Amino acid sequence: MAYELYYWPGIQGRGEFVRLALEDAGADYEDIARKPESEGGGAAAIMDFLERTDIIRPSFAAPFLKDGNILIGQTANILLYLGPRLGLAPADEVKRLWVHQIQLTIADFVGEAHDTHHPISGELYYEEQKTEARRRSGNFRKERIPKYFAWFEHILARNPEGPGVLAGNTVTYADLSLFQLVEGLNYAFPRRMSQVLAGAPRVAFLHHAVAQRPGLRAYLESPRRIPFNEQGIFRHYPELDE
Amino acid sequence: MAYELYYWPGIQGRGEFVRLALEDAGADYEDIARKPESEGGGAAAIMDFLERTDIIRPSFAAPFLKDGNILIGQTANILLYLGPRLGLAPADEVKRLWVHQIQLTIADFVGEAHDTHHPISGELYYEEQKTEARRRSGNFRKERIPKYFAWFEHILARNPEGPGVLAGNTVTYADLSLFQLVEGLNYAFPRRMSQVLAGAPRVAFLHHAVAQRPGLRAYLESPRRIPFNEQGIFRHYPELDE
Numbered sequence: 001m002a003y004e005l006y007y008w009p010g011i012q013g014r015g016e017f018v019r020l021a022l023e024d025a026g027a028d029y030e031d032i033a034r035k036p037e038s039e040g041g042g043a044a045a046i047m048d049f050l051e052r053t054d055i056i057r058p059s060f061a062a063p064f065l066k067d068g069n070i071l072i073g074q075t076a077n078i079l080l081y082l083g084p085r086l087g088l089a090p091a092d093e094v095k096r097l098w099v100h101q102i103q104l105t106i107a108d109f110v111g112e113a114h115d116t117h118h119p120i121s122g123e124l125y126y127e128e129q130k131t132e133a134r135r136r137s138g139n140f141r142k143e144r145i146p147k148y149f150a151w152f153e154h155i156l157a158r159n160p161e162g163p164g165v166l167a168g169n170t171v172t173y174a175d176l177s178l179f180q181l182v183e184g185l186n187y188a189f190p191r192r193m194s195q196v197l198a199g200a201p202r203v204a205f206l207h208h209a210v211a212q213r214p215g216l217r218a219y220l221e222s223p224r225r226i227p228f229n230e231q232g233i234f235r236h237y238p239e240l241d242e
Numbered sequence: 243m244a245y246e247l248y249y250w251p252g253i254q255g256r257g258e259f260v261r262l263a264l265e266d267a268g269a270d271y272e273d274i275a276r277k278p279e280s281e282g283g284g285a286a287a288i289m290d291f292l293e294r295t296d297i298i299r300p301s302f303a304a305p306f307l308k309d310g311n312i313l314i315g316q317t318a319n320i321l322l323y324l325g326p327r328l329g330l331a332p333a334d335e336v337k338r339l340w341v342h343q344i345q346l347t348i349a350d351f352v353g354e355a356h357d358t359h360h361p362i363s364g365e366l367y368y369e370e371q372k373t374e375a376r377r378r379s380g381n382f383r384k385e386r387i388p389k390y391f392a393w394f395e396h397i398l399a400r401n402p403e404g405p406g407v408l409a410g411n412t413v414t415y416a417d418l419s420l421f422q423l424v425e426g427l428n429y430a431f432p433r434r435m436s437q438v439l440a441g442a443p444r445v446a447f448l449h450h451a452v453a454q455r456p457g458l459r460a461y462l463e464s465p466r467r468i469p470f471n472e473q474g475i476f477r478h479y480p481e482l483d484e
Contacts, residue, residue, distance in 0.1 A: 043388070053373070053396075053400075055400070056400055056402060057340050057343070057397070058393075058396060058397065060347045060350075060390070060393050070336055072339055072340075072341045072343065073343050073347075074342075074346040074347065076346060077339055077342055077343045077346055078344070081339055097314055097319055097322065097323055098299050098314075100319055101299075101301070101314065101315050101316045101319045104316040104318060104319055105302045105315075105316065108302075111350075111353060113342065114360075115357070119357075119361050119378070120361065120374065120377050120378050120381060121378065121381035123381065124381070131363065132362065132374050132377070134360070135362050135374070136362050136363065139362060139365065139366070143365055148302070151300075151302050154295075155299070155300065158295075158298055158300070160298060173427075176393075200475070208484075230385055
């Protein structure tokens with residue numbers, strides 16, 4: 001039976017980290033909310049699910065994944081579940097926890113990237129918190145991006161098993177997620193990122209190499225890949241990249 | 243061999259979620275940074291570890307746990323590892339992922355609680371971002387606290403196996419973490435929380451019941467439990483609770 005992914009249909013957002021794993025592996029899945037409402041899709045499909053009172057293990061927020069009777073939420077947790085099933089996680093427990101640790105650190109970074117344009121509240125418009133956004137972005141660009149990228153460079157350099165991947169000797173979902181993180185930051189902070197990637201050659205190489213993987217390349221060129229936009233996590237507001 | 247926990251010695255912080263699991267289970271562990279510097283402790287022990295270049299799987303930040311040769315970072319990931327070893331996680335894979343999903347949602351909430359007093363940057367003092375903190379806290383109190391607590395109430399009400407616990411029919415590390423979340427919010431936002439807990443009886447009951455567990459009770463009354471203070475995640479600034 002096909003996996004069913006539930007995520008907002010108009011943005012890449014956090015759901016994209018799951019989409020990339022499913023697409024890279026060529027998995028059979030349905031992106032439920034991207035189907036027409038008449039076929040049970042649309043944002044309404046997610047709202048209905050979040051509001052139903054008969055679900056034993058309801059997610060606090062999208063994305064969530066349905067695999068038959070199994071329902072799993074939280075992006076990193078979905079990838080923890082899918083990783084071994086899609087051939088994108090090591091077999092060994094300790095290595096699998098390390099991949100998950102990298103994923104959780106990426107998730108922290110993604111949360112910080114989101115808060116650059118929403119430092120006060122996700123329920124207010126960007127325009128209502130522009131002053132604060134400018135201040136938070138300055139710190140994010142100067143302090144946070146370099147700190148995280150230095151860590152990614154270090155763990156890529158120190159991986160004893162394989163050059164070019166974060167953990168073990170094959171690509172894992174964490175590599176796909178780091179690719180997506182770089183994609184998003186390149187979109188949101190192009191000026192800053194051109195400097196940062198020049199000083200992070202291992203991350204830049206990984207970003208390039210992941211994009212060439214056959215499954216991902218086909219996906220990225222397809223209409224299934226939603227373009228970045230100013231509704232998602234990574235938004236391009238030039239005033240935040242100055 | 244004893245577990246070795248590395249976390250900042252002067253605060254409960256994120257490390258406390260790990261301490262509670264270890265203490266509840268009566269596990270043999272050392273809280274490394276709380277030892278004197280002359281015995282290899284102090285904050286220096288953490289800094290040294292984070293800066294060493296010979297660690298294959300370095301954490302981005304504390305807490306991290308050492309179990310012999312195994313090194314694991316990210317709070318929720320440490321608990322994922324410890325859960326089954328301490329008898330604080332279900333055996334079944336799907337249930338274990340559900341407990342982890344709850345933990346990750348608590349982690350998101352904890353991150354939001356931190357950002358109420360640091361909405362611009364963790365590298366600036368609170369006093370340098372007081373205006374923004376006031377604005378962010380208003381939204382946190384009015385929108386975010388009730389939304390999360392409604393979810394906790396729902397999942398407690400819907401757990402088909404056991405009343406009084408979040409998942410399965412015995413206490414898991416997620417229950418201990420929800421206890422700690424309530425403790426922290428009660429300290430930081432006493433005014434708001436007295437209203438919220440009145441409307442969340444299942445969470446209030448869990449909070450009370452967890453505190454009575456023998457291992458935890460002994461810990462909470464001991465000097466090992468660091469009092470809340472204005473260096474940690476949960477800080478009491480009355481102006482943010484108005």
